[in-house]
Amino acid sequence: MDVVFLSDPLPAGTDAKLLLGGKAAGLVTMTQELGLPVPPAFTVTTAVCRRFLAEGWPPGLDDAVRAALARLEAASGRTFGGGERPLLVSVRSGAPVSMPGMMDTLLNVGMTPAVREALARESGDPRFAADTWLRFVRCYAAIVLGVPEDQASHAAMHDGTPDAMLAAADRVQALADRFGGIPADPVAQVLEGIRAVFRSWECDRARVFREREGIDGALGTAATVQAMVFGNLDDRSGTGVAFTRDPSTGARGAFGDYLARAQGEDVVAGTHAVSGLDALREQLPAVYDELLRYLDRLERHERDMCDVEFTVMAGRLYILQTRIGRRSPLAAVRIAVDMAEDPGFPLSREEAVARVGPETLQALAKLGGVDPAAEPVGRGLAVSPGVGAGVLCCDADRAAALAAEGASVVLARPETSPADVHGMVAAAALVTTTGGVVSHAAVVARGWAIPAVCSLQDACVEEGALVVGGLRIAEGEWVTVDGTRGLLFAGDRRTDGAADLPEVRKLRQWAAELAESGAGDGAGAPAGAETRPVSRYAVLRALGLKGLAAPERIAAVLEADPAAVEAELRAAAAEGLVRETPRGFAMLPAGREAVLAALAEERAGIDPAAIGRVFAAFDALDREFKALVSGWQQAPPAEAEAAWARAAAALDDLHARLGPVVAEAAALAPRLAPYPRRFAAALEAVRAGDQSMLASPLKESYHTAWFELHEELIALSGRKREE
Structure with missing residues (x-):
């Protein structure tokens, strides 16, 4: 089973996560068991990844992918690589164990100039077509060809008009040509995308993450190819990430980010100013209500808090991914207790006790507090609770080096990416000046119980300093991060005191x-x-x-x-x-x-x-x-x-x-x-x-x-x- 179409039943006894990866296993559940609106997809399995890394590209895989693309055309009613209703696909990584953002994903694969023109005619919007074309060439150049991100970003700058986007895409393509070029054949784009996803299993950031999380390096990743839906299509489109509960505090109710007229990378990368889910409720109230129903269905099926990626295209909701959500130690305790106390929720007290391990309780006990007389110098989003203090550092490499010498470090970045993982692992706390509650910084910080504040207001990261509201804090100066309240303090303003939660006592x-x-x-x-x-x-x-x-x-x-x-x-x-x-x-x-x-x-x-x-x-x-x-x-x-x-x-x-x-x-x-x-x-x-x-x-x-x-x-x- 090298290639699995995700609407097909799996053989009895198959471990879906081990074979297909967590992302595709979630798609199987949503498609076959829950009947949610999921774009059709197929997966190239983890076994193929392991063979590829050990022996090279398996013979016969090209034909299997072409056959699966033909099935994708039939399921979507679109034509891959051409036609008046062209089909584009995403190529997404997905390991058996959650590794958020550590491996590569490509969007809008299958684009050509002819497809771009067909999209413009079908949508009636040349800007949408130009935006999608630019997104594709930039993504492919950086991920598959290895064009340096700073060069790709500089070449892709534009003023927002269709002509400027097309000119930017031409500049990126010219840059990509120096690194081997983007294939004109859409199928070749998919095949190269799968290779890139498999290779990303062995990239430095993925290795660091696996070592920190104790993940077996022999597992490999799957590559899921899924029909694209477009959150950047029109004013009734957008994309978002929703948690079924607040992953920082454990509070009931949907929690997340939404960005109108955007694609998924805009939300999770932390590079755009995002809005909460209330923005979706105001823009498309019926879609918001539909999303809440699906979130409840997923949470009850998984019997746990879920992390869900979704896209709205022309007013229609699609669910793209679900997984058990990472959460802070505080949220872990509160969610377990609240679910077990709810007579209508399928979680027993015994299971709630088993879910909260000693490491979670130890982390809670060490959250501490901040001197009540201290005045904050900055405010932002509280994305990962706890209090951490250390010398300010604005570079991930320097943060890792300082921490290796025994220093307590607070890492400040405009936003974080998987390339910053080694510095984030070492940090006592994190601060970013952009990004929301589902940004890379927020997700990683919560998973590792690192206090963090995102979207620090009126702040910017300069070379060697963080400037907040006109106050310049140089690298090497001490700062304190209160991730529970979203505050930044100058100096070490911590106080002793363990967290004493009624939920912990109840557990x-x-x-x-x-x-x-x-x-x-x-x-x-x-x-x-x-x-x-x-x-x-x-x-x-x-x-x-x-x-x-x-x-x-x-x-x-x-x-x-x-x-x-x-x-x-x-x-x-x-x-x-x-x-x-x-x-x-x-x-x-x-x-x-x-x-x-x-x-x-x-x-x-x-x-x-x-x-x-x-x-x-x-x-x-x-x-x-x-x-x-x-x-x-x-x-x-x-x-x-x-x-x-x-x-x-x-x-x-x-x-x-x-x-x-x-x-x-x-x-x-x-x-x-x-x-x-x-x-x-x-x-x-x-x-x-x-x-x-x-x-x-x-x-x-x-x-x-x-x-x-x-x-x-x-x-x-x-x-x-x-x-």
Whole structure:
């Protein structure tokens, strides 16, 4: 399956994202499952990209693309490369994992002078045709031929009239001719566009992004070829990006940017002054209402906040892309809680808890604040919450170099592009003088929890300085960015103070309730474990270690039949040893006394010297384990991924040395026999990337099993915890 037409059903068992990339997989869902208005498209798969990068252009692919273009003509009712109703296409990248803006996309592919004239006749607007022609030659020259962006931008300058646009296109073409030229054959344009998209998988900015995000470099990208719709056609046309909720704050309601008479690159590049979605509501209220219906449908289908690209052409709405939206840590918490609390939304509390990882909560805790007496020197759009301060730097290369030397840097740019990624990664905060809430700077900042302000008012970036309202702030001077309120301050005006959100407290409460009820443990009963006979003592001892738990959770850790565990607990309740609560069973004083007596009897049957050796061996490992977990938990956000990698690798080594110790403990006290499987199940989850399964006290994590075994060995060796 080298080329897949996106209206065709996929074979059973196909991983659509892995094969087609996230962008095309979203188009399949919208086309085949939700019936949304999506322009027809086909995709050249990630497998082809991998072959191309390893071996070159695959034989037979040209013919497959030509056949798919013919199907695109039939589906759109237009002719590719000519005719009175010409078809143009976009060639878009799309990896299995979201990499916004890191790879290349081409628009208006298939343009020729004859097609330009046909578009002018069909639309009755020579300006539209000239604008589309200029957009194409500039895009192709820069992305496929490698014409330097500054040269292409200079050549493309014009006064907005059709004749000036055509003259600018001629200048860009002349420049492109020095780099190999733009093919006159529209099919050749598509094929070269696909090659360029595949090559962009290995570009520097994509590599930096994958390294920062931990994305497998072997995945490759797909190339999706889709019929163009034109937001630059007329006054009833435009383009935009909408989130189903505010990605900065998590507030309900559609949120995004819209630009009338424009194409998508104008919105996401951050180079144009954009308007919110209210501009669409004022211009085309019926289209706005239709968009809201589609956003709600997508959010409920994905059961998460969605990021949606759309175009309006002559008053008709088209959905071009959807994906799970990147969001700030603040929004992540609020969205998860709000969805789980909505009885009509298909998200459970357990799922909400699972969605908010420790790294998100750590980022929230470090947001801090700004001195209330400080007066801002500039205001803009609050696009990524938090407070960051550092020396001002107006160049991405210098920002990266300064950060490598240990400096805290605030990067200021007119707008950011994927080429700035290395400097953005290193920055404590970002400022741009243009761009909106879905600009490149905003999207990247939110995804990495970098405080950011966009469209700083009355401001410009000069060589070596940021000028705000007449105040010149030179590179090297300290500034503070408040991305929560959209403010810029001169100097370091931060104050200490962790974010204390009611939503965070609610998530922790839910997590505790789920843990106590036995739901959402993560590991549960280890796969393949045999059901073991269960004793009253074993059940009560396990309950004592948990404090409060449902029978299912006790059964999971004992590898026992839940019905048998529940029977023992109810019998113990009848004898006054435990009590039943709405969230599970809890120990009573009489139960604790019974357990202590049974522990003393069990200890009397164990060789003191042998269990002492086991305790000493475990105690040495215990110190290592605590240092391992603490080192990961206390790592600064910039080192979170590396700290996790170190912790996971160290855990693998520690687990190998723990095995013989646990085995000897189980030989001395057979009641401990489930521990090897408990540790193995938690380790498997950690290896799969579930960071919560290292040290979450509310799951059957590695730390949970470790803590409970430690308690067992303290008791069985006759020691006291205070010692």
